[in-house]
Amino acid sequence: MSRDILVSFEGVVKSFGNFIAVQKLDFEIKKGEFLAIMGSSGCGKTTTLRMLAGLEAPTKGVIRLSGKPINDLPTWSRDTPMVWQSLALFPFLNVIENVEFALKMRGVGKAERRRRAEQWLDRMQITEFADRNISQLSGGQRQRVALARSLVVEPEILLLDEPLSALDAALKVRMQSVLKNLQRETGITFVYVTHSQSEAFSMADRVVIMSRGKIEQIGTPQEIYRTPRTRFVADFLGSSNLFSGQVRSGTSGFELDTPMGPLRLAAPAASGESATLTVLDTQTHLSTTAPAGNVNFVPVKVIGEEFVGATATVYLETAQGQEIRVQKGHDELAGLPLAIGQPLYAWWNPEDGHLVRES
């Protein structure tokens, strides 16, 4: 086993009665990385995290931490502290007592644990709240207490189960950078479970996308965003236009035969295979006349427009009823007629298309 692997899941299965929550998980977590596990509710991401924490036992397979199997280790004998979705701070203890808790359980002496807890309060900038009750803290302050409470034992790995889900949007963004900086400075491996693409992509070095208890794709945010491996991933990210069809080899290279006509493919593919072409909505363009040259285009009608902020999203529909989205800066859209029902052409360079297998 390579030295930079901290955790490995080897054929891990978890079932609850007849329900299979996680089916055959095989992946590794590198030392010091920020890994996000992302998926919609019920995809098995939280179960995966809880198995790593020792709160659920795998039905089959082995989980290794630093090379050693930890399947039979109870959670209190593992150093895998977790930040809970509800934070689960102890309401009958004040802030510093919460932070000291793990040290107290490990039998660290009173003076020593106070000193170490104070260091973490200082680091999380909550020293002034040391003697407060949990009920007197704001949402952001509670987050910091929860982080300090888990990190006070200086673990190799920190598990986070959607800890930001209860915060408002502005605070969420601020806590994301707090988390990212903390991870960078401490070098502790973070495993972060979330359903939010923006959280996963903005913080993580690598993202695992799960669906129905299986891993759909593992990669950097860049890789996943640009080259989704399955139709599910492209669909889940929601930032691409999808065209389904059959691959065939045409006169000028490979094409995808779709209800909207043949679409050119930039790379060779297996003829006869069912596949989906994904094109990012930011790389899909609009014009009033049929574009010339080696591009793919589809005639569409405008069905709506949405102000996003720096950009706008234009919603269009093909004659076959498929929705297409285009996301552009306001100045790029300025010259285009965008009244509802306006006929336009949606087009893209074949190089910007990415072919995924049907799943």
Add this chain to the structure above:
Amino acid sequence: MSGSADLNRSRSVDWALMLYVVLAYAFVFAPIAASFVFSFNSDRFPSIPLGEFSLDWYRAVATDPLVWEGARNTLFVGVIVGVVSTALGFGAAYTDYRYKFAGKQVYLALALLPPTIPVIILGLAMLAYLSRINLSGNALSVIISHVVVCAPFAMAIIRLRLSQMDPALEPAAWNLGASEWMAMRHVIVPFCAPAILGALFITMAVSFDEFAVAWFVSGLNETLPVKVLGFLQGQVSPRINAIGTFVFILSMTLVILAQLLLSGRGAKLADKE
């Protein structure tokens, strides 16, 4: 009362409801209040107009060794019953909170059943059973019987508290290095502390006041309520009023303490919101 609450309520309905509450409480408490008043009255029989203010009846009670013996028995039984019932009730409530098992509904129904059994039946059954195993007619028999009656109250109170606990709290303690016993000691018990104390006081109060079962099983170790019946059978004396007032104040103090712990400051101190 805030402005918006005032805006949306009818004054006459408010007054009617207030009157209703006052009448209901008057109905409940008038006999107790009368007993309280007559316990300080110098007359031999309870009648109006009242005689002079007097502490004679309290003096008579305080110098009666039989009353002292009853009070000692009551207190001795009550404290032990409180502690044992609360411990049992806590165990039963935690079992319900923590574990899922086949027949759990039956387990719960059985655990909560005793207070619904008519006390005469329970008292008779206890007497028959305890005398069969040579445990009847002493303080222990009253303790055993009262624990049967009181433990379900303790369980109900502590169970309610556990249901308010964030289900992640206990696993969070394990995850931070606490074994199951340590989590019990450092998380579950502190979280439940207001309810545990509340249950202790309520079960003591129930035991102090319980008459029927104690009457069946107490034998020579009569508790105060049983003694009172003895007095009544002999003669109607205002001493009864004095004892009644004393027991009432003691029980009410316990119940009010429990109430404060369960709903007021105690629970708030231990709660996060």
